[in-house]
Amino acid sequence: MTHVGVVGAGVMGAGVAQNLARHGHPVVLVDSDPHALTRARETIDRDCRMSRFLGGPDLDAEEVLGRITTSEDLAALADTEVVIENITESWDLKKDLYPRLDAAVRADAVFVANTSAIPITRLASLTRRPRRFVGVHFMNPVPMKPAVEIIPGEHTSAEALATVRALLDSIGKKAIPVNDACGFVSNRVLMLTVNEAAFLVHEGVADAATVDEVFRSCFGHPMGPLETADLIGVDTILHSVEVLHDHFADSKYRPCPLLKRMTDAGHHGRKTGRGFYTYDGAAAPANP
């Protein structure tokens, strides 16, 4: 078993922590927002309870939660062997976090960045351990998705890569290697698709349900791009498109104004109860 730290207890951090703990790894889950930690525990409890109903294994929520300790303090991560970072997709926030994380965690631990689009080499440059720094792009919902992208940075050592591959293997994730680039393979394509789908709604070409219906019924996709946006988080979509736009300095990544308006309005999708669709009574947190 590996002693794993998980930083950021939002949509992804909660899923990553649950997935690790249910495979027996002890987890320290850290978030600067205590409410996020409470919500993460509730989400994990609910997901374990529902696991069998949704076609997964029988999970004992108490046992899974028993392997997860939570803290608001990075110092709680001091002795962890691998730290998986899942904080908000913002260069400024990550730039502020990594040097502090680097100082708080033992020097031989491997860092894993779970980002939607930020290049791994760039994130690694914020630490003194670029050799022990690996990108893993987890898919959402983490416990239900069988594969991830694994991305070595410019300086990543074979040893660090092997450590992370073994950890992923132990939680049943197939790791698909891709090279370091903004958005990797998945989000270079997906974020543009979602952004363009938002433009269709913005311009009145079709409403969200119709856009999604075209993808589901015509292309046989299990979910349309705007349902997917609500699952990922509309704010996270916007941030990722902005990262692509900044990085490539290419206007083809111009973010749709509708995504900006929705983000400003707090219509972030499932996690806030409203996005392109509304989720009354659903998996949304209790605060407005």
Next chain:
Amino acid sequence: MAQDVRAEVRQFITGRFPQITLDDDQDIFALGFVNSLFAMELVMFVEQRLGVRVPNDELRRENFSSVTAIAALVDRVGTGTEAPAG
């Protein structure tokens, strides 16, 4: 009471999938649009909006497969929104 539950559940489902017409005995899992995320939302909806906690052994697909099945489940495990708290 039972009518209210049925109406609320029907409204919840058609609110999310406006393109379908739904009758109460239809197996919604057979309609092809119910993925596991929506199945989970249905459970959350029943628990939060209708004020019941579904015991673990009642968390089964067949209990959520139609409006009628959900109404029967709510009847069995709880008394609905008008019940006093606790």
